[in-house]
Amino acid sequence: MTAFVLRRSLQSILVLFVMSLIVFAGVNLVGDPVDMLINPEADQQEIERVIKDLGLDRPVTEQYWYFLVNAFQGDLGKSFVFGEPALKLIVQRMPATFELALFSLLIAVVFGIPLGIYAGLKPASKVSRTIMAGSILGFSMPTFWVGIILIMFFSVHLGWLPSTGRGDVATVFGITSSIFTLDGLSHIFLPAFNLALFKLSSVIRLARAGTREIILQDYIKFARAKGLSEKRVINVHLLKNILIPIVTVIGLEFGSLIAFSTVTETVFAWPGMGKLIIEAIYNLDRPIIVAYLMIIVLIFVTLNLIVDITYSLLDPRVRIKGEG
Amino acid sequence: MPPILEVKNLQTHFFTKAGVLKAVDGVSFEIGAGEIIGLVGESGSGKSITGFSILGLVDEPGRVVGGQILFKGQDLTTLAPADMQKMRGSRIAMIFQDPMMTLNPVLRIETQMIEAIQTHDSSVGKDEARQRSRDALGLVGISSPEERMRAYPHQFSGGMRQRVSIAIAMLNRPDLIIADEPTTALDVTIQGQVIHEMQKLCKKTKTALLWITHDLAVVAGISNRICVMYAGRVVEQGPNEALIGNPMHPYTNGLLGSVPSQNRRGEPLQQIEGIVPSLLNLPVGCAFENRCGNALAECRQSAPDEVTMDDQRVLRCFNRVK
Ligand SMILES: Nc1ncnc2c1ncn2[C@@H]1O[C@H](COP(=O)(O)OP(=O)(O)OP(=O)(O)O)[C@@H](O)[C@H]1O
Ligand code: SF4
Ligand SMILES: [Mg+2]
Numbered sequence: 001m002t003a004f005v006l007r008r009s010l011q012s013i014l015v016l017f018v019m020s021l022i023v024f025a026g027v028n029l030v031g032d033p034v035d036m037l038i039n040p041e042a043d044q045q046e047i048e049r050v051i052k053d054l055g056l057d058r059p060v061t062e063q064y065w066y067f068l069v070n071a072f073q074g075d076l077g078k079s080f081v082f083g084e085p086a087l088k089l090i091v092q093r094m095p096a097t098f099e100l101a102l103f104s105l106l107i108a109v110v111f112g113i114p115l116g117i118y119a120g121l122k123p124a125s126k127v128s129r130t131i132m133a134g135s136i137l138g139f140s141m142p143t144f145w146v147g148i149i150l151i152m153f154f155s156v157h158l159g160w161l162p163s164t165g166r167g168d169v170a171t172v173f174g175i176t177s178s179i180f181t182l183d184g185l186s187h188i189f190l191p192a193f194n195l196a197l198f199k200l201s202s203v204i205r206l207a208r209a210g211t212r213e214i215i216l217q218d219y220i221k222f223a224r225a226k227g228l229s230e231k232r233v234i235n236v237h238l239l240k241n242i243l244i245p246i247v248t249v250i251g252l253e254f255g256s257l258i259a260f261s262t263v264t265e266t267v268f269a270w271p272g273m274g275k276l277i278i279e280a281i282y283n284l285d286r287p288i289i290v291a292y293l294m295i296i297v298l299i300f301v302t303l304n305l306i307v308d309i310t311y312s313l314l315d316p317r318v319r320i321k322g323e324g
Numbered sequence: 325m326p327p328i329l330e331v332k333n334l335q336t337h338f339f340t341k342a343g344v345l346k347a348v349d350g351v352s353f354e355i356g357a358g359e360i361i362g363l364v365g366e367s368g369s370g371k372s373i374t375g376f377s378i379l380g381l382v383d384e385p386g387r388v389v390g391g392q393i394l395f396k397g398q399d400l401t402t403l404a405p406a407d408m409q410k411m412r413g414s415r416i417a418m419i420f421q422d423p424m425m426t427l428n429p430v431l432r433i434e435t436q437m438i439e440a441i442q443t444h445d446s447s448v449g450k451d452e453a454r455q456r457s458r459d460a461l462g463l464v465g466i467s468s469p470e471e472r473m474r475a476y477p478h479q480f481s482g483g484m485r486q487r488v489s490i491a492i493a494m495l496n497r498p499d500l501i502i503a504d505e506p507t508t509a510l511d512v513t514i515q516g517q518v519i520h521e522m523q524k525l526c527k528k529t530k531t532a533l534l535w536i537t538h539d540l541a542v543v544a545g546i547s548n549r550i551c552v553m554y555a556g557r558v559v560e561q562g563p564n565e566a567l568i569g570n571p572m573h574p575y576t577n578g579l580l581g582s583v584p585s586q587n588r589r590g591e592p593l594q595q596i597e598g599i600v601p602s603l604l605n606l607p608v609g610c611a612f613e614n615r616c617g618n619a620l621a622e623c624r625q626s627a628p629d630e631v632t633m634d635d636q637r638v639l640r641c642f643n644r645v646k
Contacts, residue, residue, distance in 0.1 A: 317429060
């Protein structure tokens with residue numbers, strides 16, 4: 001197990017390194033930040049001073065080298081716009097994004113699994129057909145559009161829920177989050193639902209497909225032949241088996257949930273890192289873009305590792321060697 | 325002694341899109357306490373569906389549409405689902421064909437055994453249930469059951485898994501075990517061991533056994549009576565020796581001809597020509613008519629009814645083998 005984690009961690013560092021190369025080359029192609037940053041009335045001398053300050057006069061390879069050296073010391077550069085460390089700016093907004101993504105995931109799992117199992121157990125029923133039609137809609141409607149519709153309906157038309165911001169936060173067990181206050185919950189609900197819709201649809205589909213496959217297995221029939229209640233057959237014998245693919249997929253896609261939150265955060269003015277990156281791209285704020293992408297890669301790599309470990313815990317057949 | 329199980333004219337049909345499939349259509353037999361009955365027939369003849377009908381586990385779109393299943397005098401076909409659930413696994417247990425598929429791959433053996441006890445008697449504590457499970461594993465010949473209980477199914481060989489299934493089936497001391505081809509998927513040597521062990525256990529506990537197989541040779545050695553099924557019906561049944569020594573139905577005769585035997589060494593094995601008619605579209609006459617060497621004109625007109633012979637044999641045939 002330890003050897004496995006170690007090997008995977010080394011692989012992860014390699015992935016991070018390669019990504020940094022691509023990202024760095026990428027942002028250098030996108031455009032010249034100088035045009036955005038400098039007052040158009042500044043004179044030539046002023047412009048050159050700024051370029052020098054930002055280190056943009058050096059060759060790209062040298063810039064990259066400095067970036068790497070600094071990155072190893074935990075410094076991903078200063079934001080051109082805010083003049084503050086990029087990492088600090090991102091980390092500050094991380095909790096808001098994580099909270100949104102986790103809450104979305106919760107919605108997707110809590111509603112998706114029961115709905116999917118139901119649709120799998122009674123594929124021909126009207127309710128199941130409605131669930132499946134809903135999941136197709138969830139897949140195909142663009143997130144930003146659904147976001148706007150949600151705001152129009154629940155915030156503007158009904159006036160039930162607020163449409164922007166994060167609301168009050170409270171700290172419980174050292175975790176600061178808006179889900180601990182009523183006001184915060186009312187704020188998170190719409191954006192989280194918006195972000196969850198796609199995941200919810202895929203969880204429903206996975207749960208349904210899994211149910212339809214597993215329910216035909218001999219071991220389900222054997223479980224029934226033992227006289228187990230239908231409740232235990234479904235909640236233990238079936239659920240434990242369909243969880244394997246679901247955990248894999250939602251785990252792997254948690255990263256994309258965070259990445260996708262840029263759209264939702266922009267629509268709902270949610271103060272997370274997604275909103276920050278959109279602004280940074282708009283301003284060509286290179287250090288923020290680079291730092292954000294590096295962090296996203298780090299999140300993906302870490303999630304992969306966690307998924308592999310969880311997977312092996314759920315499915316004894318793939319239990320990692322050396323652990324019995 | 326009154327029989328443990330009396331199946332009377334059981335009919336289980338599947339209402340498929342293509343029409344009504346008569347998987348079981350008028351099956352009758354009895355099993356006494358401690359008796360072993362062999363249910364033999366080729367693939368698709370309705371053996372498993374007969375077993376599932378007794379347990380009340382026929383899948384959609386199937387339904388028991390006729391007949392009675394009397395278990396200790398009580399008709400299971402009219403039992404409420406909750407009462408039927410209490411029967412399953414406690415009074416009537418089942419063992420399946422493929423040991424690789426019958427145990428849940430993600431649950432420990434222990435879990436799968438303990439739940440089988442506790443679901444029928446919630447007053448049994450976890451420790452007691454574990455103790456009983458361990459004893460049951462020991463009884464079916466699993467060494468160091470204590471350790472093996474913590475294992476997952478994939479850590480067992482096929483033969484061992486089937487022993488675990490047998491142990492699970494025996495956990496609640498059922499009166500009847502339906503064994504659906506329990507040895508078909510095993511190696512020949514292991515097959516022999518498992519059959520021997522099952523026979524021994526059932527004798528000891530006075531458990532009745534309905535042994536389903538397509539292999540006449542397997543049941544010939546262990547059963548008291550044999551029922552031969554063809555296209556959803558029992559075409560011939562009787563005491564072991566009578567049926568094997570003196571088959572009267574042309575189909576039974578054909579089956580015996582296809583079993584290798586000592587006294588016909590060197591002779592080619594016979595096989596029954598032709599194919600089983602579709603269960604969706606059975607002929608009005610005898611279902612075996614298209615393959616039968618003894619067929620008469622009347623065999624096409626109507627299906628033969630069951631006739632009880634002198635030697636406790638029940639036969640469905642107009643022109644028996646003489
Ligand atoms: N769920 C189902 N839907 C439709 N038809 C079914 C279903 N289950 C079984 N049948 C049909 O019922 C008939 C009897 O099946 P059964 O499983 O009892 O055969 P069997 O004698 O056990 O054969 P085998 O030796 O292959 O196990 C078959 O023709 C099969 O096609
Ligand atoms: S009834 Fe006729 S066709 Fe059917 S088995 Fe007997 S002799 Fe053959
Ligand atoms: Mg079968």
